[in-house]
Amino acid sequence: MRLTVFFCVFFAATLFTPAFSQNNAFLSFSVGTLGIDDHNKAVDYRLEYRASKSIKGFSPTLGLQATSQASLYSFMGFSRDVRMSNEFYLVPSLGVGAYRQGDGKNLGGVLEFRSGLEFALNLGMNARASVAVHHLSNSSIYQRNPGIESIVFSYCFVRPK
Template sequence: MRARVLTAVALGVALVMAPGTERTARADPAFNVIWISSAALLAAGAVGDMVRGNAIGSDTMPREVDLLTFGAGLNNVWHDNEPDGDLMPALFRFEYRPSYYAWIAHPLAGIEVTSRGSTYLYGGLMADVRFGQHLIVSPSAALGWYQQGDGRDLGLPLEFRTGLEAAWRFDDGLRIGAAFHHLSNAELGDSNPGVEEATLNVSLPIQYFVGR
């Protein structure tokens, strides 16, 4: 069951990011892929973890630690009909993920910067859905403040971010993974072009920097 769910998620994200794919500048298609995939993952993975006792806090699972996440990738990976629809600025991310869990959910806060000077400061929640001891797929949702710089006008400074990350967790808590996110103002502004991001992430235990 889990293999089929992961395959469906991978196919959905691959279709969203396929080269040459264009769309009208609206939030709906990418957002729908993310929330449907997230719902399927939560149902298939999290409920299974509870039944088998593999949830956070169980003696069978490793104790989590605070993480500092560094990401690099591309902004505007799904081309659309906006004036900047063919541009894909570089994207850099720094994120703090405390190890305060409520069931499988934990907070996060971070900042994103593009090579065109756009910045996004945000905070939200992430859910860690586990597939064994090492593979973790994490839906997330955040709210933040966007400054355009020379990048895309997203319609409002207030922007919502939804996304999925798939990561491999090493025994010391280090995670290496890939993520796909979508930003939009949820139709609160006069325009809502939205934008999609794809990154490779490295999440380092904070003990790497401050000691144990």
């Protein structure tokens, strides 16, 4: 819960940051570890689309996450590029989606919220590489709310406007 509050505050702070640049649509492929602070680790695979159209600087995001333990999470949300330099971006994100446990961790219910922070490097040639950390939990809307963290490495194909 504290991690979710931190990401919400950080995300809100970017509202007042003029240096953002979500000028392109992205298709991102990711792989990493789900359950980084848990004994129930799984390989985490993701496919994510970030639209170039923004709503007050926030880009709509759609994604699908699957694990080596047959857990699935489909989500939608918003992200925002915060430009740190010509090459580096911070990308906070918030989302909501549906979780299917499979053989993975019981997160308490179907409806789960995702908060995250991505560190991205512009590679040129319409590509980005990044590392991201995410927290997935139901924000205590169910009796059980263990939450789970992940770290993934991503390669993003950029589609210029």
